[in-house]
Amino acid sequence: xxxxxxxxxxxxxxxxxxxxLARRAxxxxxxxxxxxDCGCDAQKVTARLKQH
Amino acid sequence: xxxxxxIVAAPPGPAAARQPVYALVGNPNCGKxxxxxxxxxxxxxxxxxxxxxxxxxxxxxxxxxGQPITVIDLPGTYSLAARSPDEAVTRDVLLGRRADTPMxxxxxxxxxxxxxxxxxYLVHQILDxxxxxxxxxxxxxxxxxxxxxxxxxxLERELGVPVIPCEALHGKGLIDLRLAxxxxxxxxxxxxxxxxxxxxxxxxxxxxxxxxxxxxPPLIARAEALLLLTDQDSVRVAGSTPLHARTAEILAQWKNxxxxxxxxxxxxxxxxxxxxIQKITADVxxxxxxxxxxxxxxxxxxxxxxxxxxxxLGSVLTLLFVSIFSFAETPMTWIDDAxxxxxxxxxxxxxxxxxxxxxxxxxxxxxxxxxxFLPQILILFFFVGLLESTGYMARAAFMMDGLMGRVGLxxxxxxxxxxxxxxxxxxxxxxxxxxxxxxxxxTILVAPLMSCSARLPVYLLLISALLPSESVPVFTKxxxxxxxxxxxxxxxxFFAWLFKRTLLKGEPPPxxxxxxxxxxxxxxxxxxQMLDRAWSFIRxxxxxxxxxxxxxxxxxxxxxxxxxxxxQQQIEQSFAGRAGxxxxxxxxxxxxxxxxxxxxxxxxxxxxxxxxxxxxxxNAESEKDKEDxxxxxxxxxxxxxxxxxxxxxxxxxxxxxxxxxxxxQCVSTLAVVKQETGGWKWPIFQTLxxxxxxxxxxxxxxxxxxxxxx
Numbered sequence: 001x002x003x004x005x006x007x008x009x010x011x012x013x014x015x016x017x018x019x020x021l022a023r024r025a026x027x028x029x030x031x032x033x034x035x036x037d038c039g040c041d042a043q044k045v046t047a048r049l050k051q052h
Numbered sequence: 053x054x055x056x057x058x059i060v061a062a063p064p065g066p067a068a069a070r071q072p073v074y075a076l077v078g079n080p081n082c083g084k085x086x087x088x089x090x091x092x093x094x095x096x097x098x099x100x101x102x103x104x105x106x107x108x109x110x111x112x113x114x115x116x117x118g119q120p121i122t123v124i125d126l127p128g129t130y131s132l133a134a135r136s137p138d139e140a141v142t143r144d145v146l147l148g149r150r151a152d153t154p155m156x157x158x159x160x161x162x163x164x165x166x167x168x169x170x171x172x173y174l175v176h177q178i179l180d181x182x183x184x185x186x187x188x189x190x191x192x193x194x195x196x197x198x199x200x201x202x203x204x205x206x207l208e209r210e211l212g213v214p215v216i217p218c219e220a221l222h223g224k225g226l227i228d229l230r231l232a233x234x235x236x237x238x239x240x241x242x243x244x245x246x247x248x249x250x251x252x253x254x255x256x257x258x259x260x261x262x263x264x265x266x267x268x269p270p271l272i273a274r275a276e277a278l279l280l281l282t283d284q285d286s287v288r289v290a291g292s293t294p295l296h297a298r299t300a301e302i303l304a305q306w307k308n309x310x311x312x313x314x315x316x317x318x319x320x321x322x323x324x325x326x327x328x329i330q331k332i333t334a335d336v337x338x339x340x341x342x343x344x345x346x347x348x349x350x351x352x353x354x355x356x357x358x359x360x361x362x363x364x365l366g367s368v369l370t371l372l373f374v375s376i377f378s379f380a381e382t383p384m385t386w387i388d389d390a391x392x393x394x395x396x397x398x399x400x401x402x403x404x405x406x407x408x409x410x411x412x413x414x415x416x417x418x419x420x421x422x423x424x425f426l427p428q429i430l431i432l433f434f435f436v437g438l439l440e441s442t443g444y445m446a447r448a449a450f451m452m453d454g455l456m457g458r459v460g461l462x463x464x465x466x467x468x469x470x471x472x473x474x475x476x477x478x479x480x481x482x483x484x485x486x487x488x489x490x491x492x493x494x495t496i497l498v499a500p501l502m503s504c505s506a507r508l509p510v511y512l513l514l515i516s517a518l519l520p521s522e523s524v525p526v527f528t529k530x531x532x533x534x535x536x537x538x539x540x541x542x543x544x545x546f547f548a549w550l551f552k553r554t555l556l557k558g559e560p561p562p563x564x565x566x567x568x569x570x571x572x573x574x575x576x577x578x579x580x581q582m583l584d585r586a587w588s589f590i591r592x593x594x595x596x597x598x599x600x601x602x603x604x605x606x607x608x609x610x611x612x613x614x615x616x617x618x619x620q621q622q623i624e625q626s627f628a629g630r631a632g633x634x635x636x637x638x639x640x641x642x643x644x645x646x647x648x649x650x651x652x653x654x655x656x657x658x659x660x661x662x663x664x665x666x667x668x669x670x671n672a673e674s675e676k677d678k679e680d681x682x683x684x685x686x687x688x689x690x691x692x693x694x695x696x697x698x699x700x701x702x703x704x705x706x707x708x709x710x711x712x713x714x715x716x717q718c719v720s721t722l723a724v725v726k727q728e729t730g731g732w733k734w735p736i737f738q739t740l741x742x743x744x745x746x747x748x749x750x751x752x753x754x755x756x757x758x759x760x761x762x
Contacts, residue, residue: 001402001403003403003404006403007405007407010406010409010410013410017598017602018603
């Protein structure tokens with residue numbers, strides 16, 4: 001893979017990562033609390049509840 | 053005093069016309085939530101009561117004929133005299149004080165079979181309401197093990213309502229309970245107890261006012277009158293309907309008259325209720341054999357001893373941290389080697405270019421730098437789970453209570469602060485059980501000072517840089533780790549003391565805490581909890597940390613330096629380098645350079661990102677032998693100031709650890725503090741005081757260390 005193509009692909013990956021992180025930080029959480037980020041089972045319970 | 057003859061209970065008519073609503077009530081730790089889960093399975097909805105951050109859990113169960121029954125799981129409480137916001141919600145729902153939650157048609161009271169007398173106090177108050185009630189006596193197996201013989205048919209006769217024995221944890225007794233819940237008509241309690249004559253006039257007048265002004269049904273009015281006369285009723289929460297002015301006036305008049313008498317009539321009323329309960333339990337509870345101290349009491353005599361207790365607590369913590377270092381070393385080396393091999397393999401199979409650098413120096417270095425600490429996190433949570441499931445954690449809380457009282461902290465603050473050792477977010481949320489808003493706020497403000505698991509990778513990296521020699525005894529490394537946890541805890545206590553004497557003055561109420569019996573740890577539960585934590589850690593590394601690593605690589609690689617520039621020159625003029633240079637004047641007095649500054653900026657998102665940042669910054673700097681990725685610790689130890697002095701001296705490593713002990717580097721915690729305190733004022737204050745303390749403490753350590761010749 002040529003260096004210019006690598007640069008293009010790398011910048012595309014960086015842009016995707018930036019958009020994903022920004023969206024994650026800015027989009028208002030629907031649930032209260034940590035949303036399971038801290039290792040509690042909140043996400044698991046929510047997922048199970050959604051299935052039913 | 054028997055019920056006045058003119059008072060008749062409201063018929064449970066509405067229940068027959070629509071889906072019946074049961075409220076589940078009980079003392080904390082009586083197995084209420086286990087029973088709720090057993091009854092409703094996954095048919096649950098969790099929301100908040102409007103205006104308060106207290107969970108409203110509603111589920112659906114089915115009668116014996118398959119008809120749906122709504123079940124509301126109310127927060128646990130020892131009495132209807134609420135002392136905290138969540139207890140106030142239980143009281144308000146049962147008394148019909150909440151407009152957002154209709155009064156339940158029926159009440160399912162869960163009581164702990166091993167502690168019937170204490171649990172019956174709440175049941176006794178609820179029976180006053182004159183609603184259809186079922187009593188579920190849970191944990192019957194533990195009562196049998198404790199040598200208790202409960203004559204439940206007598207209890208049923210005394211209370212006049214169905215009494216069902218069950219073991220919610222093992223699913224026993226649930227069929228009988230469902231059958232009882234399915235009954236179209238439930239008998240109303242005919243229980244009677246002697247309210248002292250001197251008080252009955254007050255009860256009658258207040259009851260009449262509640263009936264006429266507050267439009268309460270007669271029995272609810274009587275129950276509420278009894279409650280208002282014994283309760284300080286200090287806890288009011290959003291959504292609770294206030295008393296009518298006339299009723300409040302009558303209440304105030306009676307309380308003033310009692311205060312003038314010099315007799316504690318409220319206590320007399322409580323005691324007369326307990327006397328009625330004791331009369332019931334004397335007939336219902338038979339104890340087999342001697343009534344001396346049981347096994348748990350004997351163990352507690354040593355474990356909570358003023359001298360031995362502290363020695364045991366210290367030994368347990370030391371064992372925990374020694375294990376973290378000694379058992380995790382080999383698997384950590386494996387993980388490190390695996391990520392190094394992966395980076396080397398990628399380099400060998402891709403030509404020079406940005407994508408290759410992004411994969412090796414960004415993604416692999418960043419994620420690998422954090423994932424290598426997985427074994428230590430597994431060990432930490434395995435031990436914490438063991439201590440919790442044996443019942444020792446509650447003893448640790450008991451031991452700490454006296455100490456916390458001295459700094460003005462509420463005894464109930466211990467559990468939130470203990471939870472904060474894992475993560476400040478559940479710790480902050482656990483403060484909801486604290487009665488006084490000021491005590492709760494103080495606990496929220498100091499909880500993030502307890503060293504959370506996100507600090508663990510930072511401490512571990514810096515300890516390995518501080519003591520790089522393999523010959524250093526594991527006790528020394530563990531000792532430094534314990535010292536960091538102690539510094540954080542002492543800091544939390546100091547600030548609690550300071551806040552309680554300045555910003556948030558007030559006396560803490562006495563703590564009431566239940567010590568569960570010691571039991572053999574449930575290994576399955578411990579391992580499941582540990583794996584949940586591990587999965588959360590890996591998920592975070594594979595998503596957020598990966599995203600940040602990619603972004604950090606970009607910030608360290610762009611804008612590009614002119615052709616022929618060294619890696620050092622490249623990172624120095626990159627976006628990250630410029631940000632680090634901007635911060636350097638502020639952190640130079642702490643012994644930190646711009647490269648560490650980059651880590652301090654990025655780790656404001658989450659503390660463990662510091663490790664990722666160091667991986668990206670120092671791997672980018674590594675020039676020699678590009679086919680071999682150097683371990684991060686070695687790369688850090690070769691880092692130098694422009695004048696050739698080593699950057700990560702032992703003093704700088706200690707100073708950095710001190711900085712991370714005190715700094716508020718966690719966006720998620722700030723968001724939860726905002727949610728719990730209802731605004732940005734306190735999270736901003738928290739960030740400022742913690743960051744200022746981190747800087748000041750680091751300054752003292754670094755400059756003091758230099759003066760002492762380190």
